[in-house]
Amino acid sequence: MKVLSLGKRSVAVLTxxxxxxxxxxxxxxxxxPAFIDCQLFAAxxxxxxxxxxxxxxxxANVATMLFDGLTDTDANGNLYGEVAxxxxxxDGSKTWVFTLKKGLKFSNGExxxxxxxVNGWKRSMDSKLASEVAYHGDFILGMNAYSTGKGAFPSSxxxxxxxxxxxxxxxxxxxxxxxSIVGHSVFSPIPTTMVGATDKVEEDGxxxxxxxxxxxxSAITKRAGGEVVLVPNPNYGGKTATLSKLTAKIFTxxxxxxxxxxxxxxxxGPIPAGRYTELLTKWGTKGVKSTLGTDYWGFNWExxxxxxxxxxxxxxxxxxxxxxxxxxxxxxxxxxxPATGLLPPGLPGYVSGQGLxxxxxxxxxxxxxxxWLDLGNTTPPAIRLSYNDGAGWDKxxxxxxxxxxxxxxxxxxxxxxxxxxxxxxxRSGKGQMIRAGWFADYPIADNFLYPLLHSASxxxxxxxxxxxxxxxxxxxxxxxxxxxxxxxSQYRRAEVQAxxxxxxxxxxxxRGIATVLAPSIATFPITPLGMIVFDQVVKx
Amino acid sequence: MFTYTIKRLLQSLIVVWAAVTLMFALFFIIPGDPISxxxxxxxxxxxxxxxxxxxxxLDKPTYVQYLRFWGNLFRGDLGYSYKNDKSVNTILxxxxxxxxxxxxxxxxxQLIIALTVGLTSAIKRGSLGDRIGTxxxxxxxxxxxxxxxxxxxxxxxxxxxxLHWDWLNFFKPWPTSWHAGVIPGDxxxxxxxxxxxxxxxxxxxIARMLRSSLLEVLxxxxxxxxxxxxxxxxxxxxxxxxxxxxxxxxxxxxxxxxAIFGVAVQTEKVFSLPGMGSTIADSALSQDAPVxxxxxxxxxxxxxxxxxxxxxxxxLIDPRIKIDSKAVH
Numbered sequence: 001m002k003v004l005s006l007g008k009r010s011v012a013v014l015t016x017x018x019x020x021x022x023x024x025x026x027x028x029x030x031x032x033p034a035f036i037d038c039q040l041f042a043a044x045x046x047x048x049x050x051x052x053x054x055x056x057x058x059x060a061n062v063a064t065m066l067f068d069g070l071t072d073t074d075a076n077g078n079l080y081g082e083v084a085x086x087x088x089x090x091d092g093s094k095t096w097v098f099t100l101k102k103g104l105k106f107s108n109g110e111x112x113x114x115x116x117x118v119n120g121w122k123r124s125m126d127s128k129l130a131s132e133v134a135y136h137g138d139f140i141l142g143m144n145a146y147s148t149g150k151g152a153f154p155s156s157x158x159x160x161x162x163x164x165x166x167x168x169x170x171x172x173x174x175x176x177x178x179x180s181i182v183g184h185s186v187f188s189p190i191p192t193t194m195v196g197a198t199d200k201v202e203e204d205g206x207x208x209x210x211x212x213x214x215x216x217x218s219a220i221t222k223r224a225g226g227e228v229v230l231v232p233n234p235n236y237g238g239k240t241a242t243l244s245k246l247t248a249k250i251f252t253x254x255x256x257x258x259x260x261x262x263x264x265x266x267x268x269g270p271i272p273a274g275r276y277t278e279l280l281t282k283w284g285t286k287g288v289k290s291t292l293g294t295d296y297w298g299f300n301w302e303x304x305x306x307x308x309x310x311x312x313x314x315x316x317x318x319x320x321x322x323x324x325x326x327x328x329x330x331x332x333x334x335x336x337x338p339a340t341g342l343l344p345p346g347l348p349g350y351v352s353g354q355g356l357x358x359x360x361x362x363x364x365x366x367x368x369x370x371x372w373l374d375l376g377n378t379t380p381p382a383i384r385l386s387y388n389d390g391a392g393w394d395k396x397x398x399x400x401x402x403x404x405x406x407x408x409x410x411x412x413x414x415x416x417x418x419x420x421x422x423x424x425x426x427r428s429g430k431g432q433m434i435r436a437g438w439f440a441d442y443p444i445a446d447n448f449l450y451p452l453l454h455s456a457s458x459x460x461x462x463x464x465x466x467x468x469x470x471x472x473x474x475x476x477x478x479x480x481x482x483x484x485x486x487x488x489s490q491y492r493r494a495e496v497q498a499x500x501x502x503x504x505x506x507x508x509x510x511r512g513i514a515t516v517l518a519p520s521i522a523t524f525p526i527t528p529l530g531m532i533v534f535d536q537v538v539k540x
Numbered sequence: 541m542f543t544y545t546i547k548r549l550l551q552s553l554i555v556v557w558a559a560v561t562l563m564f565a566l567f568f569i570i571p572g573d574p575i576s577x578x579x580x581x582x583x584x585x586x587x588x589x590x591x592x593x594x595x596x597x598l599d600k601p602t603y604v605q606y607l608r609f610w611g612n613l614f615r616g617d618l619g620y621s622y623k624n625d626k627s628v629n630t631i632l633x634x635x636x637x638x639x640x641x642x643x644x645x646x647x648x649x650q651l652i653i654a655l656t657v658g659l660t661s662a663i664k665r666g667s668l669g670d671r672i673g674t675x676x677x678x679x680x681x682x683x684x685x686x687x688x689x690x691x692x693x694x695x696x697x698x699x700x701x702x703l704h705w706d707w708l709n710f711f712k713p714w715p716t717s718w719h720a721g722v723i724p725g726d727x728x729x730x731x732x733x734x735x736x737x738x739x740x741x742x743x744x745x746i747a748r749m750l751r752s753s754l755l756e757v758l759x760x761x762x763x764x765x766x767x768x769x770x771x772x773x774x775x776x777x778x779x780x781x782x783x784x785x786x787x788x789x790x791x792x793x794x795x796x797x798x799a800i801f802g803v804a805v806q807t808e809k810v811f812s813l814p815g816m817g818s819t820i821a822d823s824a825l826s827q828d829a830p831v832x833x834x835x836x837x838x839x840x841x842x843x844x845x846x847x848x849x850x851x852x853x854x855x856l857i858d859p860r861i862k863i864d865s866k867a868v869h
Contacts, residue, residue: 225814
């Protein structure tokens with residue numbers, strides 16, 4: 001009997017514990033959604049979905065579904081007016097005037113006016129909001145002072161005329177690419193209900209009010225196992241979304257996200273590393289698209305062995321020895337294609353073959369290495385290939401090490417912990433051969449060349465600390481001209497200077513996005529900026 | 541017992557204070573800072589980093605930040621995550637309910653599996669069941685959670701879906717609707733695989749512990765006496781033997797309940813559950829001090845309470861054990 005009473009006590013204790021931990025009542029889920037995405041947030045939650053705050057591609061993807069900007073880039077890479085019907089510059093790209101379409105509304109019914117953009121920019125550039133993407137506003141005259149808390153909002157630089165439906169923007173310098181730049185989500189408009197909204201506004205789905213094809217159905221649950229649910233915006237001025245509901249589920253493990261897709265939980269899923277060929281063969285390639293990004297390896301310009309003008313032939317030997325086709329096929333199974341320059345295909349003004357070599361040139365590599373040795377240099381100690389660990393870069397570095405071995409250059413892995421400190425260490429000159437990559441914020445050449453290779457970006461994104469007066473002059477002249485064609489030609493010359501004349505960096509592959517789709521998905525458009533155009537997704 | 545309990549709880553508060561202070565100090569000792577870590581592949585201008593630093597009060601001296609942390613804590617405010625601006629109170633509130641549920645179902649399954657396997661192995665020593673139990677115990681313990689989790693997803697999710705065996709598909713979303721601990725509809729299926737993965741790791745160890753403990757007790761003189769008196773085998777095993785064999789098992793189970801927290805963390809990550817699992821790992825890597833400190837308080841308090849319950853349960857299981865304010869005898 002005592003045995004039984006012990007058992008009863010245990011059951012009672014366990015039941016009580018169960019009630020205690022499971023007692024919270026949470027509201028039930030709605031019916032099955034029209035489209036469930038398990039790819040977008042497969043590797044973790046978005047930083048934000050508020051367009052003023054998000055600094056990630058996936059967060060921006062949701063933000064662009066909720067908010068339409070003045071301009072945008074379509075799936076073919078063409079710039080088009082989203083809220084703006086037309087735009088013009090009156091003084092050689094120093095001042096831009098956008099004319100807005102009439103009759104557009106936010107999801108709460110409020111009209112989208114030029115002043116909605118002023119309100120949006122006032123919020124997103126406010127130093128108190130501390131947005132990580134506020135610096136994109138620095139193109140605007142006087143905006144830097146506002147976003148750094150040193151001055152008031154530059155009202156004379158951003159002038160709205162709600163009657164004429166025009167928005168006039170004065171630039172800090174001539175900016176011929178401004179219509180492309182202003183398509184960034186940080187330049188989204190907001191309704192008057194969002195004026196002064198804090199960074200917590202996205203946690204209340206009813207308050208993050210946009211003018212995009214979708215609206216938030218409920219508060220965002222930014223956690224693993226959470227989800228972002230969007231429904232069509234009933235007041236949308238453009239073409240109504242083809243989906244009745246979009247649910248983007250949040251995962252913390254790509255394998256689990258794929259398994260969720262493969263077990264019928266979702267309409268789209270990610271491809272775990274190393275399974276591209278297998279899964280794209282199985283599910284099809286509708287979800288594959290090349291995007292505006294490039295992976296490359298840079299040479300620390302201040303390093304005594306690989307840096308400076310005197311070591312150019314060693315760098316060119318390395319650049320020619322790298323087998324980009326092998327990296328593309330073995331590591332990325334063709335999803336990331338071999339790159340021929342820093343600027344990726346699809347970027348306006350792109351020219352193929354700007355790099356030192358398009359394909360592996362083993363004989364040229366050996367010859368350049370010999371020339372470098374003939375200049376009085378001795379066999380160098382193993383060259384360090386620095387990369388951030390845990391993201392699969394070791395495999396790319398291993399291929400390069402094997403490639404270099406074939407021309408007699410010794411190299412070794414130099415992993416840095418996956419704790420986020422890699423880039424800060426590279427910025428301070430700790431690398432020798434540096435793993436790097438870039439994804440376009442907006443589809444313009446300057447967005448690659450200025451941050452990555454200009455001497456003004458040393459300590460920032462110029463990880464190689466590359467310093468060339470010739471390169472700087474070319475980029476500076478491109479930035480200050482009012483002639484767009486001339487600017488593009490100067491950018492092309494600058495790219496050649498850095499990649500071919502100085503060999504400051506050497507490209508490997510262009511980036512791409514790959515997702516697996518259920519057979520019922522007929523259309524799945526993706527822009528070159530990597531944004532899935534969910535409002536145009538067609539599910540049978 | 542009351543005085544003893546109060547004394548132990550006060551000791552736990554000191555442990556919490558010391559551990560949190562140590563962790564707070566560590567955040568300032570380890571290289572890097574949470575704000576500069578926000579600069580990834582794309583560098584952020586210093587002015588932007590300064591804005592963010594001011595927003596979280598990280599521009600203030602360390603001692604001011606420390607005093608502010610405790611001041612806010614006494615008001616029940618754990619601050620905001622540096623990573624996603626979310627309130628730590630909200631993160632803990634949302635995440636802990638899922639973690640607690642997973643922990644509960646995992647611990648319950650663990651107990652059921654451990655008792656079944658351990659008892660069978662001991663009573664039917666040398667039998668096929670005992671040998672299967674031993675192989676199970678040794679085999680399961682060696683499999684990492686991320687492997688067993690993904691394997692379970694494949695065997696009980698992907699494969700049944702492909703074969704159209706829906707009855708075997710247990711890889712479902714974690715239930716979001718609970719009513720007084722009961723999961724309505726068939727969304728309970730979403731609990732099965734994560735709970736099983738949590739349970740099997742230490743269940744094997746506890747089962748082996750119970751087996752050896754029971755075998756030792758079954759060799760004791762009083763067990764022979766009980767059989768000689770003509771008591772039924774069932775009564776001897778369950779009343780006389782199991783009760784005495786449980787003492788070391790309860791100690792191990794208590795430790796396991798704390799360790800299971802770690803297993804649950806990994807399981808949540810593998811199954812992408814909305815618990816604390818991924819938050820712990822991500823927060824530690826991104827030096828998100830408010831979240832890590834908030835979690836530390838919860839985990840340390842949980843450990844202290846479990847240890848206290850284990851100590852108190854000794855007296856419940858074995859009346860010969862007395863508890864006073866000085867120690868457990």
